[in-house]
Amino acid sequence: MAENIQEKVTSLDKDSKVPCYHQIYKKLLEIIQNSNQEENNKIPNELLLCEKFGVSRTTIRNALKELEIKGLIIRERGRGKGTYIRKKSFETHSLQKVSSIVDELRREGIKTEVKVLRKK
Numbered sequence: 001m002a003e004n005i006q007e008k009v010t011s012l013d014k015d016s017k018v019p020c021y022h023q024i025y026k027k028l029l030e031i032i033q034n035s036n037q038e039e040n041n042k043i044p045n046e047l048l049l050c051e052k053f054g055v056s057r058t059t060i061r062n063a064l065k066e067l068e069i070k071g072l073i074i075r076e077r078g079r080g081k082g083t084y085i086r087k088k089s090f091e092t093h094s095l096q097k098v099s100s101i102v103d104e105l106r107r108e109g110i111k112t113e114v115k116v117l118r119k120k
Contacts, residue, residue: 021062042082
């Protein structure tokens with residue numbers, strides 16, 4: 001994926017009314033959807049993306065957050081972790097609709113279990 005980013009990154013239109021993070025989101029979305037990238041392929045880290053697009057880390061984080069909300073990437077936080085493509089996308093409903101984490105998991109077909117830890 002890193003090679004695809006380097007090859008396909010085009011400059012941003014910084015005079016556009018469209019925010020830079022959204023332009024980056026669209027470019028990354030196009031690369032993910034139109035390439036033959038397999039699920040779980042790692043995408044470049046934030047610092048490399050900052051360098052390639054010539055923007056701040058905050059701008060990159062906003063673009064990645066949009067992809068994460070759409071369910072197109074998985075972000076593992078922590079040193080040595082990374083951001084990975086998720087081909088089977090699902091849109092999280094974090095701000096669009098109030099639901100519990102259990103509802104989200106069930107919607108994805110993940111079985112849940114309730115365990116009472118303490119009874120009052």
